[in-house]
Amino acid sequence: MTKPKIFIDGESGTTGLQIHSRLYGRDDIEIVSIEASKRKDATERAKLINAVDVVILCLPDDAAREAVSLVSNSPVKILDASSAHRTAKGWAYGFPELNRGQREKIASAQFVSNPGCYPTGFLACVRPLIVEDLLPRDFPITINAVSGYSGGGKSLIQKYDTFHEQQAGVTSLSPYSIYGLQFGHKHVKEMHEYSGLASPPLFVPAVGDFEQGMVVQVPLVLGNLPQPPSGEMLHKAIANYFQGEKFVQVAPWRDSSTLRDGIFLEAIAVNGTNIVQVFVFANDTTKEALLVARLDNLGKGASGAAVQNLNIMLGLPEDLGL
Incomplete structure (x- = not known):
């Protein structure tokens, strides 16, 4: 053959x-x-x-x-x-x-x-909630995300690699820098297209002083909804949506074992894999939630x-x- x-x-x-x-x-x-x-x-x-x-x-x-x-x-x-x-x-x-x-x-x-790396994480978080009507299509969505510098292409990689080799001199690199401050990042169009949202989300990307890995955060202020979904409802909808999927893993509800010291969600934990992990954090009393996707920007991204x-x-x- x-x-x-x-x-x-x-x-x-x-x-x-x-x-x-x-x-x-x-x-x-x-x-x-x-x-x-x-x-x-x-x-x-x-x-x-x-x-x-x-x-x-x-x-x-x-x-x-x-x-x-x-x-x-x-x-x-x-x-x-x-x-x-x-x-x-x-x-x-x-x-x-x-x-x-x-x-x-x-x-x-x-x-x-x-797909783009940022949209992969974003869509894994939001698409199930739009499809299952837990979030209305006109819900205002913002995205805060940070990626390793390998996501910036050859010129940015060279800049960081040169700095790390020298480790001296008057020039230093920030451990964390936001960019895309003119808005209209090229990933927003596909985020809008495939999420089911009526309007484009507001996206604020950042680069960190690590080579690869990323986290995509979607905060949800749920108090203005007529019937705000609970954190467990959000988690169940996402978990059911991706049930049986090998490369999209939804962290168990209220299980901190995937966090460092049970507290910190690190960006590099799934480097070298083709996995995107999805987390749901929520406070039902204050009616707020945070959806997070973690992936290797050079892997599943x-x-x-x-x-x-x-x-x-x-x-x-x-x-x-x-």
């Missing part, structure tokens, strides 16, 4: 290297690579793109759009890890756990877009999700290589 051929366009980047390392050594697929000197040669790239079964795009958005324009062989499938096509018409959204039937959409699609989607697209067991 012929092995499916996979071409990672942009395999030298952070996500591309991670995907390659997860796929390397598998005997059920064949990885096709381009010569380093021809990585920007459109003719050579087009030749490879149309000669394989699946192309995984690990490119900046504009380059990803250009790569799709090179497709002339209709059977080839595209899995785009950039943000270029996450809400584009004709593209399946690559979060298999999002809805019932989402896996089937991914399996049958020619074009699949990998990028390369792990890509491998999961690739397996689905090829009709292979979903957890191969994960």
Whole structure:
């Protein structure tokens, strides 16, 4: 039986290297690579793109759009890890756990877009509550999140790595810095599109002085609702929604064993996995709750999700290589 051929366009980047390392050594697929000197040669790239079964795009958005324009062989499938096509018409959204039937959409699609890391955590928290009518579609949602600096691409990684190597001088890096202060972060559109919310959420991202890992926090002020749901109701809805899912794990209600010292929720606890953990914290007396997702921004937030989607697209067991 012929092995499916996979071409990672942009395999030298952070996500591309991670995907390659997860796929390397598998005997059920064949990885096709381009010569380093021809990585920007459109003719050579087009030749490879149309000669394989699946192309995984690990490119900046504009380059990803250009790569799709090179497709002339209709059977080839595209899995785009950039943000270029996450809400584009004709593209399946690559979060298999999002809805019932989402896996089937991914399996049958020619074009699949990998979700963003922040949206993956956010949707795992909020989507079930909208679907189950525990939160109205017009509920005002805010998101506070922090990611390791590997989520910022090559330039930010280099900046942090250089600083850590030097550990001296007048320049220092903050342990925690918020950004996106002009609003309109590119992830907001997919958060809005797939959450079921009537309006876009307000998103405030941050970068921490650690390489990878992330937490996504969604605070809920429930007192203005006619019938505020209890924390246990929120937890039950999310747990039921993802029941049986291997890669979305909902922490037990009022169980602090997944926290350091029973108190601290660390961002790096699931690094190296393809898991997103969801937590529900609540105070029913004050009618407030906090939803938290924890994931590896390079795992379920990028390369792990890509491998999961690739397996689905090829009709292979979903957890191969994960």
